[in-house]
Amino acid sequence: MTTIAVSVQERLRLAKDAARQIGLLDADAKTSLLNAIADALDAATDDIVLANADDLERGRTNAIGDALLDRLRLDAGRVAALAAAVRDVAVLPDPVGRVLDRRTLPNGLALEKVAVPFGVVGSIYEARPNVTVDIAALALRSGNAVVLRGGSAAQSSNAALVTVMRGALASQGVSPEAVQTVDDFGRDGARALMNARGLVDVLVPRGSASLIETVVTESTVPVIETGAGVVHVYLDETARADWAREIVLNAKTQRPSVCNAVETVLVHRAAADRLLPELLVSLAEAGVSVHGDPTVAGYDPRVVAATDADWAAEYLSLDLAVRVVDDLDAALDHIRRYSTHHTESIITDDDTAAQRFLAEVDSAVVLVNASTRFTDGGEFGFGAEVGISTQKLHARGPMGLAELTSTKWLGRGDGQVRV
């Protein structure tokens, strides 16, 4: 961090200048840079853990709860994991420079559409300090400078991590201004970041639905909306019982706190007798609390009566809404009304139903006979994940490095004029 007091605008301008340098680095130079960051993180483990102790202490004083404290904690093992993750990003294919389109005009003007860095990527996020390093590494690998605004709970940890990364940049002859934080400006920092049109090219919020809503509503900088997942699995009339059970259990219980976990299961009325009794027992055995409509409740006394709020709930816990629907159309209607357009899956043996579900469900990822937990950059083979976009502009679904690039048309002529 610079010791001279600068305005937040000035800091963003420094990031923009640094972006020009980062944007011109080739793949090998960026690999070296990221490896230097990883080494610096390893070397600074003690300092980072010490800074993190501040945050933990403040967290305990503020009684933020054990779950949040655990997400906040950085020990030597977690710092090593952070450094390892940076080394993984360091060797991902460089997304910059790919030729995405090529055309030669009749007059001979040769055009190429190439992938270029955005320039400056901003991120506003909460709680876990590892996001600080994750986002910075992904931004740098894709040739971007990055401006970070983390949660106040992790302020000391984030400051330490940013200082280490900036030091590593400088050691490589790269401007440290390519990694910035505006944490020390408090709310003004976040506000400046959201309104820095011309200085920040894209903003990626990561965190709670309310954080994302705020960023989307208040930003004049273009935003990539990530995250919220009211995810559905629909058990069609012809759903295989084993797949229905295994997929619902996996989608709910394998990691309930993440956005691709299922929150509502819809069951075709004609399959309810066949599927529900066994499914409800399995769910109960797995510790899942089912919020069901009256039909569902009729199968199992442990079912809690669902209200309308349940259909819209992103539980992120071992809770699950279950509803019986008349048919595929009713399932599609329900999904249209309550989905956050993240991921939905149909379990069916009927190709026509599968085809309709794929075509008509308006979500980032639509699956047939598979768990919703596959909506993930790592699972998709991207090697890293910037987030999961639930908007339709620019990126949809799991975002890899390619989604942190824009494009530019390059044209090479020999005197062409328009006639």
Place this chain on the structure above:
Amino acid sequence: MTTIAVSVQERLRLAKDAARQIGLLDADAKTSLLNAIADALDAATDDIVLANADDLERGRTNAIGDALLDRLRLDAGRVAALAAAVRDVAVLPDPVGRVLDRRTLPNGLALEKVAVPFGVVGSIYEARPNVTVDIAALALRSGNAVVLRGGSAAQSSNAALVTVMRGALASQGVSPEAVQTVDDFGRDGARALMNARGLVDVLVPRGSASLIETVVTESTVPVIETGAGVVHVYLDETARADWAREIVLNAKTQRPSVCNAVETVLVHRAAADRLLPELLVSLAEAGVSVHGDPTVAGYDPRVVAATDADWAAEYLSLDLAVRVVDDLDAALDHIRRYSTHHTESIITDDDTAAQRFLAEVDSAVVLVNASTRFTDGGEFGFGAEVGISTQKLHARGPMGLAELTSTKWLGRGDGQVRV
């Protein structure tokens, strides 16, 4: 237009419902639909011209000026041209359904990333009523519903055009709600459109820089920013004199009122004596008024002294700012400061300079030895142009039908769960 009073929200909801139907039409059905619209426009020529007469009369009363009156005017010939343009769009390749990525996970889950319609495309625009039909045709061809907000000067014409298009949709068994206007809601219509998150998927403003600025600033719906062009041509030390002259003249005079016309010419100091005298004579002969720095003024008494405002000016007229710069770096600095990131061109015989210009200029289209007038969807071979994006998110440069689509991941499995 419906005769029952509905709220603007309700109208947007109707558009969203209709989008589902449009989105599922195949290429042939969309071709028929657009041909039906073209036929209906031809058949309704008299009604359209009559409605347009209202606008013209109001325009004359309000003394909007001859240039604006001409842009507003629809005669039989212009209606025929509108219909012909729709027939051209009708046969463009369908951008929906293209498979953009394909991967099979190790567990056999088969993923495909396919192009899908956005859903509902909104457009806010000014003056020329032909935009009403243009945008609607492009939106429908790409499987989208469209909500239009035109300029109040063209209100009667736009209402007539929308009525004709809706009638044609109904005649083809397609919901007329796929083409909507919110013109009759006045400013409330525009405001509702800009804040219709969840109902409108993307907003494309077309018009003046101030209109676009308003939409970008006030919208919570994602916006594709189009248009403003402070476009530069840089004459490098080694620029060929004939190319320099022909390209500058073409870029300035072929159609001065459009966004890809050059507004500022930068000249390498070492080439000024060689290039400027002849260039300034040619520009004067072509009726161009040059606003130059003192060095430029020294070559020709007709040169007007440029102020800082000239470097930032989008003249859209036969005015041109000309500045002598010390070298390529100074040219890049000037462009970085004043460019709107639309199009810049370097005229040079030096490959290294060309390469640096291509790499370092951060604009949608960067050219070597060619006129900036080529930044155009038609010239690029897209067959149609939605606008020219000057932002980096989603689309950059000339936008064709592909830029009116989003994507969706489809996954086909046989019981896969995440381990």
